[in-house]
Amino acid sequence: MSAQTELTGVDLNEEQRELAAMVREFADEVVAPQAYEADRTHTLNLDVVRQMGEMGLFGLPFSEEYGGQGGDYLALGLAIEGIARVDQSLAITLEAGVSLGAMPVYRFGTEEQKQEHLPALLAGEAMAGFGLTEPEAGSDAGATRTTARLEGGEWVLNGSKQFITNSGTAITRFVTMTAVTGENEGRKEISTIIVPNGTPGFTVEPPYDKVGWNASDTHPLTLADARVPETNLLGERGLGFKNFLSILDEGRIAIAALATGAAEGCLEAAVDYANKRTVFGAALSTRQNAQFTLARMRARVHTARLAWHHAARLRDAGRPFAEEAAIAKLVSGEAAMDNARDATQIFGGNGFMNEYSVARHYRDSKILEIGEGTTEVQLLVIARSLGLVG
Template identity: 75%
Template sequence: MDAYDLTDEERELAGTVRAFADDIVAPRAYEADRHRALPLDVVAHMGELGLFGLPFPEEVGGQGGTFFALCLAIEALARVDQSIAITLEAAVSLGAMPVYRFGTPDQREDLLPDLLAGRALAGFGLTEAEAGSDAGATRTTARLDGDDWVIEGSKQFITNSGTDISRFVTITAVTGGSGDRKEISTIVVPHGTPGFTVEPGYDKVGWLASDTHPLTFRSARVPRGNLLGERGRGLSNVLGVLDEGRVAIAALATGAAEGCLEQALAYADARTAFGATLSSRQSIQFTLARMHARVHTARLAWHHAARQRDAGAAFATSAAVAKMTASDAAMDNARDDTQIFGGNGFMNEYTVARHFRDSKILEIGEGTTEVQLLVIARALGLGARS
């Protein structure tokens, strides 16, 4: 075992994905970012490697691996391109996993094969203008009319929802009740459904090659059988998915922090100023040491949470700790990396600039830092006091 207690199989996987990231993903990343386009040929290559099927059993078309293995792959990709890493993370955690976990046998048979092979992508429509951190504030509705659900509402910031291979989105919708007693369910809405519109993509700060769109539903009709999971269990199902997503985002953030460290080390060794390399200066050495410590701590945090998840233990608090620790590490390392690069760090042709733009969302998406602090505080027995 190494310092992170990886098995031989896990080390081999991490090495394979790391080589793929360096050889295939990295050379395409700048142009993909500049043109704001997800390279679907790279997605297809990831499918051929089996990355989309990593944590699913072989009987449904997966690789029979673990959630931990998926996170290793996400971390390795994020070193060089967060847009590609989030594409994989969202495709698995938000696209395929709800179908696998809550779908009927027919839904699994219909939807999973292409998702797990990377031939199709799917989005998860949770966030709305008034329902982000407060997922229970969902306003999108779905009412039964004969054998159809009729959906009204909108979603925003939905990843993998508008590519040429996007097949469906799973949305949360109010299917009954009112006020604090809303009944929220999850429903599969295929692309091409009349009344379902994928709006133009966002003008984002970062993750420019990742596909992200707002969605609108105007009397969109889908069959009653498109209900995913038990009616009224949508919110509780979503919260379980989000806990896993937080660990996966922590792995992504760790990869980003490591990518910044690798670039900073190489640049500090090569760059000469006032007759000496940057790396010879104690102030730079201390900065690099702190960057390394952040990567190490973030990796330990997500490893712990992912191992707990795979062991079937409660992991919500560990997920919150990992997500907060790693997202802070990514943002702090991106800032330090940019400072070491100086003016070059402000140029988009350098990966450091992309990490600087990309990393901020890691402190927001999949639960803000404030939400993670709330989860941790509650685990400590701290609640609202009258």
């Protein structure tokens, strides 16, 4: 199943098609061959990350002023989708590196912060994480317990974060933390503060033993009187959570692209296997039940792609897109999980073996219904757009 065939009907221009084809070729020739071993050893391949940086993938939606490619979110989504077909761990490394690492600095940082951090982040020479989720808090800002107080021109941070992507690699420069910096009319004032890796009192705990995304770098973090300069405040004081929600809306588009790529990867693998697998003297693909399963998988990929493309185009045009981003993430996350299940069934016993990509997709795809806003959160966003309250 060619990239040309798969991209037909989604109205891409020539430049976008060339980008998609370039990334898919890179994914097939460089990313796919290392995916099994990286997953088995729980190792993020920084050499491949470096190559992604050299291709300009980490700089796609940023202006050339800071070393970016001058592209948009649709271009970023095409790159993420192409890589996710063969390796979700590297796709989420790219997605988080852009959406959660560099984008907050680009959107809310001072000029000095942008000049200091963005060139290396956009070149893939450095990475950053975003510390939002805590043991007791994530989408519930009111439950945030990490604190930051000003003392002698420094922020003193205390608390813990969990499930933080790209927080502990050899090239991670910093993690942007959400923290309670005071109260405003009886409500917690939440701000975002840049905490460089290696700061005394900032501990990157051992990585998680996860079900999937095994080659993605994910850690819990601990802050114990970690001190950083007052100038490390990112954005206006008290707007940290509000700013992050806008980042999260964009991130949902990128995650939807990732999920679409995963769903497509499952479809491609299942079609190839069904054509080659002989059952009772005939190819599995000649059986109507298998044909119907594959047809449903194809429909899911198509629907998911249309959804995230629409959300991306709204975002890039400067129009409201929060509802469409939620729809895209909802539809594509379910498509990835459903296609992973169906592909595994097509493969039979082989689908239960980790050496096959569908097995990795089966383990990897569940988080797409959880991370960057659960399915239930997306439904809530959509319900509120309908005027429903309560």
